[in-house]
Amino acid sequence: MSYLVSNPGIVWNLVLQHLQMTLITLVLAVGLALPLALLVYRYRWLSVPVLGGLGILYTVPSLALIILLVPLFGLNANSVIAAMVVYTQVILVRNLVVGLQAISPAVMEAARGMGMSVWQRWWQVQVPLILPIFLAGLRLSAIVAIAIATIGAKFGAGGLGTLLFDGIAQAGRYDKIWAGAIAVAVLAFVMNAILLSLEWAVNPARRLGRPLANLRLRLRQTV
DSSP states (O other), X not given: OHXXXXXXXXXXXXXXXXXXXXXXXXXXXXXXXXXXXXXXXXXXXXXXXXXXXXXXHHHSOHHHXXXXXXXXXXXXXXXXXXXXXXXXXXXXXXXXXXXXXXXXXXXXXXXXXXXXXHHHHIIIIIHHHHHHHHHHHHHHHHHHHHHHHHHGXXXXXXXXXXXXXXXXXXXXXXXXXXXXXXXHHHHHHHHHHHHHHHHHHTOHXXXXXXXXXXXXXXXXXXX
């Protein structure tokens, strides 16, 4: 804690670097996972090769994957971000596919019967229904990205992992090690809390629960 208190400027800059890598990763990961999930949902036979392949990539140790990507992206944050995008794909694609498959065909048929276009069915029906499941996957992906970004400091990516590796290299500077560990944990906790709140806010059951509760209250008052 002493290092956090005495060097707030340094720690804050590292937090911003860590957060920047995480947010870039999530944006790229969602942009890649969404079309993959739609393909798997549209062509069910792709489920095994796509999800199986992503599952295999997920089992590769993060350090080894970053090393494999260094010749392609260089010894910098790009390799770390690319590795984080790969790692989060299996989580996001699986959650999106599960969410899409959970939508009742009757709901989609009713939307077609109302004359909705493909875009309207997607934006007004499918997106609201899969949003809680998607946010649950995004929340887990954010935690995974924060953890891997910590290792990325070894490859010149910056971030809070810098404190950990500097503390180890500088003859056991435990104040830096503890500062880095605490800062990473707090960042992960805050990110988890924000996304969990969004997940709760968009849950259809919660939105429906309030009108139903009001209806029950009115029925009791009339009785």
